[in-house]
Amino acid sequence: MKFIPNSSLKQEMLKELGLKQIDDLFIDIPKEIRIDNLESPIPSKGLSQQETERLLREIANKNKSCNDLLCFLGGGVKPHYIPAIVKSIVSRAEFYTAYTPYQPEASQGFLQAMFEYQSMIAELTGMDVANASLYDGATALGEAALMCARITKKNSFIIPKNISHSKKSILNNYVKGPGVKVKEVDYDKKTGKIDIKKLRTVVDDNTMGVYIENPNFFGVFEDDVNEINDVVKDANALFVVGVDPISLGITKPPGDYNADVVIGEGRCLGNPMDYGGSSLGIFACKKEYLRQIPGRVVGLTKDKDGKRAFCMALQTREQHIRRGRATSNICTNEGLNALAAAVFLSWLGGIGLENLSRINFEKGQKLAEEIESINGFEKLFSGVHFNEFVVKCPIDPVKINQKLLKRNIQGGLVLGEQFPHLRNCMLFGVTELHSDEDIKRLVSALKEVT
């Protein structure tokens, strides 16, 4: 089964073209570069579906999933519960086998769902508008910085020192084009929050935007948001806030503290961890920046008979129309993951999300308490945290993790690689999926291995 229904009609069709053989269709390729076949590692003959499934099962068995392994990794990605309905909707072929909705009349389903996604993201973040997704949270930061540059025509962008190295790297690559300078502000070594005094010294006339994360990479809530906003607005810069959408169930939407742009990683809204794939870049902002938004947006309109309808809006910002002067080069985004988020959020509802958020917060507090109660472990920062937190360990955290692994536990994220001065620290993460017994299991294992 090669998914080529005309396999046996080739001669007949060639005849209609007045040709003899398939290669007559390829005479425009210079002889010197024509090849006869592909070699290893591409198999010469394809595998049957049965063989393929068997082979892949063998490969899969070299993995341990987070159901095989009790996982306490922090660092942005965490296992979250995905209700069955999400899979059952996103696996509807009408959705997952569709292209970008260029023909609105044949794509009302996806378009309405995206409109609803945008609406819910706007509700959640307290922003006026949201787009229909970007690649991931990190590239959303890149696009946010570029938007700040377009709007303010200034050239320095400020970020906290404590964001993931990967995000930093991506941001730097995104702003290389316009030559934006990225400056870092250190965090308060006691609280783990951004150091506002230092922020004040870094902000200047060239500052186009200031980015903070809430909760930040250390899991700590940035609660001085009003002060930060004042600093940003005094500099005529834009306030960009990165969020964990789950935390918004119990915390103020950044719109309430006057953020201009809200971004975040939305994978946790109904998408699997997928080894870091299945990402979803959330992007929301105030209405006034609407025409500067990167990526697709879906808008409400009417059909010829006046019936409610949806279509892509503001396409004139986009590459297929504006080409070199588009607000972004993005074309394919993360549509299906946004759909999953829409199903997830509507299944949960506002109250459900609030509950989920509360449970995550409470599990975060509980795990921290339990770990702190172990000899030699210490929560590093005094700031209130959500569902992740940094712990100072009595011995090399790499060793701890190795020993935990033997007990089928994946410990926290070792921070030494990204933050050398935190070499003896780990970032633990916990969610609604961790039962009290799971936490007990980790705690007694930690006791055993130290």
Added chain:
Amino acid sequence: MKFIPNSSLKQEMLKELGLKQIDDLFIDIPKEIRIDNLESPIPSKGLSQQETERLLREIANKNKSCNDLLCFLGGGVKPHYIPAIVKSIVSRAEFYTAYTPYQPEASQGFLQAMFEYQSMIAELTGMDVANASLYDGATALGEAALMCARITKKNSFIIPKNISHSKKSILNNYVKGPGVKVKEVDYDKKTGKIDIKKLRTVVDDNTMGVYIENPNFFGVFEDDVNEINDVVKDANALFVVGVDPISLGITKPPGDYNADVVIGEGRCLGNPMDYGGSSLGIFACKKEYLRQIPGRVVGLTKDKDGKRAFCMALQTREQHIRRGRATSNICTNEGLNALAAAVFLSWLGGIGLENLSRINFEKGQKLAEEIESINGFEKLFSGVHFNEFVVKCPIDPVKINQKLLKRNIQGGLVLGEQFPHLRNCMLFGVTELHSDEDIKRLVSALKEVT
């Protein structure tokens, strides 16, 4: 989430009914038998979806699937490959959440698929017509016997001694109503085939039908079908043949040897083993018995504008119309499993089925050879077998299986329980899913444990 959207509107709705409380709706239930609540093992409060999933995962982990375990069980059920497309079609909500297609205009999809299922079953068995499914292969035998009784008005039904005990028991329960006598014919101890001489002595004027299985319960092909048919027809009885549909890829359809009714278990056509559930009773017969068929059939017709359409046909045979005089009491059948079979067969195609059948036959021969080459093991019957066969073991087969299990292998079916004189025998089964390495693994384990 209790799947009760009006949960919060109860008071409002009661008011419209002029009632005060829910219990006012239940005043017609005598007080003495009204209850307030249900008790253990029904939990008083329902579990959340997350809790449910976790609990079920724990229970599931008490099982080993045939992917965890290398399984060589014969006895009718065997693991077969199910292409992904089957699941992707039968999990379309339009199909699996539908009821029996009482309103043809809203059910053309299912009806056409059933028409196609019937067509393919008819093609496969060489019969004129097939119904839209019965519960399973065993109840199909019961229904076949009842149909023979209706048609011939006689009262003795003949079966081979070597069919599964469970099938025998079900048959006996099905024919208790009309008081049909079930007589058994022994098999030839050398070949494992039905003993035709004995058959001749059992058949008489009261014989309404003769049932054989091909391949039979021991996996052996009944190749004297023409002779058997002669015996049956001489007695003015009906010839009923039970098949493994996969074997029909390379063997003659029973229609070619003049069978009157063909039945079988169709689970293997795209349905999972499901611990013996997900069964599919195949029922096909000659056109002349059409109005005596049990169960639903779908027929071709036209709509008011003359457009091709499908609907349930011959409903006048069925219980909802004919009530006590229906051809069967069956109402709900195995629709979705028949749909899976239709998708499976159309994915495979005639040539694909032939291939699949051949592979099963070849694996059957290969495994038998390999096992026979082990000291002390012996293939019991000389008849040609398909993908199952009986092996005489050098030690107690129950012990063999226990030892195999320690090696994560599920050995063959121990026959002693069903056939006491075969106490030292096992029925091995093998399919396209067993690779040569799997077979090697079994063989070397068998060597080790004996």
Added chain:
Amino acid sequence: MYHSAVYDEPLLNEFTEVKKEKTLRIEGIPKSLQRIKEIGIPNLDETQVARHFHHLSQMNYGVDNGIYPLGSCTMKYNPKLCEQIASWDKFANTHPYQDISTVQGNLQIMFELERMLCELTGMDYFCLQPAAGAHGELLGMLLTRAYHEHRKDFERNEVILPDTAHGTNPASATMAGFKLIEIPSNKDGTVDLDILEKTLSDKTACFMLTNPNTLGIFESDILEISKMVHKAGALLYYDGANMNAIMGKARPGDMGFDILHLNLHKTFSTPHGGGGPGSGPVGVKIKLERFLPVPRIGRTREGVYIFDDAPESIGKIKDFYGNFSVLLKAYIYILMMGDEGLREASEVAVLNSNYMKKKILDSKKYDMPYKQLRKHEFVISCERLKQEKQVTAKDVAKRLLDHGLHPPTIYFPLIVKEALMIEPTETESKKDLDKYVETLVKIADEKPETLRNAPSNTPVKRVDEVTATKNPVLTWKMMS
């Protein structure tokens, strides 16, 4: 305005085949059995197959499409989680003959499900084998036989049932060899105690009843009935298809029923699959236990699940242990609902039903014979429409299809003329109930022609069912 998807979808054998290489000739098959004919199943590409069934699916109405108030069928929403779990490898891919130590999870589920069903119904023991309601009835009738035969009460060959009984009841009883006696309902639509009394005798094996009955009316005299039946030496059988009316409110066991079946594919939200697989577990009182099919699922003191034999068992009614995945889904559903949820389900099922009933009757377009208070379903009549406008229940049903609404069951129970049997279930929202009522009312005022020409927003217009039976064409081959 609603419209169903419409495709002019060819039959599989009308597609262009993708010819594949013919398989190799094979050796070793006995000559008399070698296949000579090619197998008449077209050889297609996966793309063709996928689209074909995709198109067909869109021309099929299921619960996920909308309200499906087929009376007597309890078409409620099927939680997605049940589907997902039932497809797990560790369940779906277990072999029924596997060593029992490797399927303890399966056995635990069946063991616990049996006990949950006992608690729910007030019965003592359950058998999960039957594949559907009718199959459960047959088992029930066989148990009835076994019971009387065991007591050497060989003359009891009659089964009594009310004229409101579902067709499978009489069919199952005859299938098990009983003579049928149908008794007419009284003016309230319930069992006429006098007639029942007169009909009961020492030939009566069993009285079959569903409660609430198929009119949706609770048989308030049930304790009386039970007494009468038992006094006559007969058994009382409960058709559990209507269990969705009374979960957590009352139990058939407490009413005096001796045997019952449930429809897991109705009350317990397991999907109906367009006609199955279903599951019709049978519950019995202790006096019938010994006859239940084998194997019985037991548990040792150590908590190991085992199969028990039973020497007086009638044997088996279905291969293996029933439609396992359906059992599993029902088990999950019960866990998710709990006592509270199940009870509320029945309460709201009854509330929704009475709410709709009232709204429809308020419109004065349809009539409802018999008592007012209904349980989870109710039956109204279009007889007045027929008299006044020559519009039938069928016409009304077909017109509903044009609005994307699935019609009720029609022409059942037989004692109501031009019957519409409506069972909304608890999973419908008030908004959808209101819309349904509105549409029914509007339809009653439409031109008779509009109704008789309905439906038109469906893949095909009104289907000629008579020809399909008069001149049956059931396969591709019969088409030519």
Added chain:
Amino acid sequence: MYHSAVYDEPLLNEFTEVKKEKTLRIEGIPKSLQRIKEIGIPNLDETQVARHFHHLSQMNYGVDNGIYPLGSCTMKYNPKLCEQIASWDKFANTHPYQDISTVQGNLQIMFELERMLCELTGMDYFCLQPAAGAHGELLGMLLTRAYHEHRKDFERNEVILPDTAHGTNPASATMAGFKLIEIPSNKDGTVDLDILEKTLSDKTACFMLTNPNTLGIFESDILEISKMVHKAGALLYYDGANMNAIMGKARPGDMGFDILHLNLHKTFSTPHGGGGPGSGPVGVKIKLERFLPVPRIGRTREGVYIFDDAPESIGKIKDFYGNFSVLLKAYIYILMMGDEGLREASEVAVLNSNYMKKKILDSKKYDMPYKQLRKHEFVISCERLKQEKQVTAKDVAKRLLDHGLHPPTIYFPLIVKEALMIEPTETESKKDLDKYVETLVKIADEKPETLRNAPSNTPVKRVDEVTATKNPVLTWKMMS
């Protein structure tokens, strides 16, 4: 006659809410961050949610609905097996920071996929991070910068591209800080060598090209072009969106390209998901290897997969390792196809395209500018229809929708007036190609009004896209 499903589906916030108990007040959140506003997401029941999205899905066209010949998008059938495997727990439920010993399967897949793509394209190294084609282009441009900067060639700030280039090409180049120079195509629709020669200079960083180009024409002068570009000290970039034309027939690496991206969600049959997730792996020649993003996936002598660092790497372009499930599906697809299958896929994609092209041109209703032989796609013009009947490419597209056929890409590439860009792919059957051509031909003869009023068999009639942009309403809140 085809009709799409139509539901008057409310928005989620227009449903009746199922009010749930409010959550408990929680302690410990810093005062300034406590949420005060309720979250404006409605609280619904699963039934409502399931039906809502079910209805929406039926109002959406995907490859499983039928032919989807969007030029430049390679909308081919997506094998179901890929979907199934990608959802296995052992893949879907792995954390990107898990200990490397517990994800050897994932790493093996990525390691092998990189090498497969190398073999397929003739490149030396691959990076799987980019989430889409445009993302790959951006990475390609950043690599171009890094390359020239590393050579201290700081003046190269121009990127040249033909006027047929896809919009993402110029957008990515500017995003990476380059100046754009667009050059006109020659009369054959291919690169004008003279103009290219003149445009190349020591300021040229890169020439971006797709081959076959967006007209579906193979740039036969590619070796010449490559020589010129390299002589000028610039790099040659390949937009791999059109790779479906040449798999197993020719390789960009052999043509002289230095950098390329592929679209796994096109050529490799991973579904497009209504707009992603996608994957746009980038391949490079050895001279660019050192700049590739980290982590690089390596394998030790013992066969253990590891992450390698690279000191001169430009860093990262996406968090973690790319859209893993998309990579996995492409890997499975390549395994199932093999050399034979991939080659045949390209062969039949080209055959189908030329077959359709001929049939359409034979009808004389549409014109095709430029060369005759096309690869996997071709572009025809409705200009004549516009002149004669004031019927536009858009009108034709909308009318196709009435037949249940997805229209081609329209108005691209920009150099063809009233363009219809048709890419059938290899997964369409001759029957469906014939039907498509027939319909296109029939449409050309229909009354202009019929076309301008199309579509009418869709959930909505022609959509007013202008208002959506003039007066943007993007959320529930903006509606009021």
